[in-house]
Amino acid sequence: MELQAVLMAAGGGSRMMELTYNTHKPLLPVGNKPLIWYPLNLLERVGFEEVIIITTKDVQKMLTPDRLKLDGKMKLDVVCIQLEGEMGTADALRHVQQKIKTDVLVLSCDLITDVALHEVVDLFRAHNASMAMLMSKLHEFTETVPGQKGKKKAGEQRDFVGVDATGQRLLFMANEADLEDGLTIRKSIMCKHPSMRIRTGLLDAHLYCLKRCVVDFLVENKNISSIRGELIPYLVRKQFSKSVNLPNNKDEVEMSQKMEGQTNLEILGSCKDEELLRLTQERSCWNDHHGDMSEAYHGGKVRCYVHIMEDGVCYRVNTLAAYIEANRMVSAPKLIEDPPIHPSAVISECTQVGADSIIGASCQISDKTSIKRSTVGASSTVREKVKITNSILMNGVTVEEGCNIQGSVICSNAVIGRNADIKYCLVGSSQRIEPDGDLKMSRDWPA
């Protein structure tokens, strides 16, 4: 077996509490499919047959195959963890360490992308890398986010990512928050890779291929709790740290381990390094860089690679703005093969449903309504003379006659009263909007 997939679905969605206070993040509907469907679909399309899903108990109850609408025969192995323990992603990976027998592909449940996964995995395979990850160009969100007055400043801290001349080897990774007084780059990195490109407009897709020895290393070092926050920067730094003089005897190895107190990643990784692989590299007339006197990869055993997607769909749905943007984008035919209008929806003839709208199952759309660039969830009822533009309606929403909904997000089971005029609002779950209400840029959810 080559790779095992691990899907992290235990996150709380802390940056979009308006949506997740009632619905768990993996189950948020995007384009009328639960959010977790997208990474699972990606894995299934590529050929995975088994996935390990790490999630909470509540979500596990909902993760039945028919609910998930998975067509294929992928086996889901759901592992529960307690959310109260404040487990980071690395802790979660340590929790399932028993099940992991080969290299592992870690995904986040909020990733919506149509990347050709073989590009990331090929880097991992061809260079025998310790880690390969996916990044994408950051898209600016242009839609007005309901409930936000004025444009939100880029409160998100930027990531500084340094890649080498080929654009594939990852040399440097730091978050703006960690750089108190400027960006420092070690001289050893500059000596080995004199040409480095530092990019800031990149989105980390949280998709990582990790080698088995990295998982073993995680097990030994319990102080690492987050993959993205701690493990990845550690691996990137480790590529260039002074290599330990590898002792040849096994006894020496154990002694040095005891002395260090912390298991060295290199020792773990290099024990597996075989004589024949070394011989192959010696006889092969290939080098990944030219111009200095060192051998391929500068003799380093730890290598980190990144595949940067220049075009294509790649979103991480962890904020409200991203959620809205994702809903727009998933009507792109690449991601969903189902028709945008579900066959069981009942739509009367005098309605106008735009081509880029998605109507869920068992909907009832009455006469003289117009739905443009919107998503209507399953089992919703839309009465007459309603205008819905640029909005997202989740499951079970009832919209009475004469309403005008623009640029809003209506959560599940809400009821919008007659003739209500809602612009750029967020209506929480099971809320009622009074008839003739006039709401602009407000959020309506229970305090």
Next chain:
Amino acid sequence: MADADETSKQAERNTNVGDGIAVKKQDIARAKNEGKELTKDEKQRLRKEKKQQKKNKKDDKGESEHENVPLPPSQAVVQCQSQKAPSVAPSLALTPVSVCTSEKPAKSKAEQRAERRARQEADRAAKGKKGESAQQPPSGKSKAPPNELQPVVKRLPEHVQVDDPAAVRKLAKKLERQQIPVRSEYGYKVSLFSHLHQYSRKAPLTQQISIPSTVIHPYIVRLGLQYSQGIVAGSNARSIALLHAFQKVIQDYKTPPNEELSRDLVNKLKPYISYLNQCRPLSASMGNAIKYVKKEISNIPCLCKEEEAKKQLLSCIDNYIKEKITLAATTISAYAIEKISNGDVILVYGCSSLVNHILCDAFDKKRKFSVIVVDSRPRLEGREALRRLVKKGICCTYVLISAVSYILPEVSKVFLGAHALLANGYVMSRVGTSQIALVAKAYNVPVLVCCETYKFCERVQTDSFVSNELGNQYT
């Protein structure tokens, strides 16, 4: 008199031939000597025999010519050992090749061939005119005698039949059966090479394989990627990597019930080999390594337990690498170092692992020499050779192949590596090697080709167009 001599010689040579013909010959000889008029049949028979004898004589003459002609002193004479190839310039003018150890076997081979042909002729004559059976094509190896105009089926390898749609279809069907993705070809093809694969490197083969690859072993997928991206390049490196991957495959292999390891494992390896062939055409050394592994697998006794069989196979592969690659390199460098004298200027081309090994060993043994590295585009492999030699401490000069005639007057010896050695003595190597050898010959500089025996193959090729590997048109 001369005639009589000739016929008597013929009679002598054909002592092994069937009695009927020998007797007739003696009759004819007697008839001639007695001055009788030969009958029409006898004349015809005599003509046929003469033709045959001429053919045999030519073969024998050919071998003896090669043995007797003294080698020109400018060419380095290399004693034929079991591991070294004789020096050769693969140009149009055939320089004689010294084949020391094969004197005696050569003659008897020619005799055997003549014997076989005569027997075949006799058989066919005896059968009479059974037209249909005579149409049966002989097996690929034995050739029909040129007297009989029989259709001979020559089985061309599939990689040089790309312009034949039937062969392409057959290959596609075979790959489909093995569930291996097919390489995509690009639109515009060079008509000179229309018989060779010209494929686009934009879409990697891994796009069509499922990500945790189940059909193909993950190590083989990784190896295919490394071949196609050039990370593992060079004949020796590719063979070692291939054998290493095979070791992993054997380790992970589990005999299915009701199957024998010796038969099933070979079948398991076939799709992997097709896949590697699709990633990059196999080299001669890889072909020989595969043959060896397949032979070892088939020779496993059926009563052997799986664990033991696996252990045996793994150790066989280790031994193969140790003997044919590592020890061969040591032995060859021991002989080659004798040819390097102090003050030599040695020219090398591209990056040959064996030549680099020899030069590094010679430097360790305190020989004083300097090296000129000749390089060529697009691969510019000479840079890697330059790096390794300079790291060792050897004085090097670096030129491109366009400057080779400028720099050759300063060169005392040329060392070349080989990708394969063909059955007719031709050396197959990186493009540009024959140019270097030609220029060296023009300047009377000795050329030494270093090649391990596991790279010898039974193919015969007289030019570089009939079978070759084409590079990427866009680099």
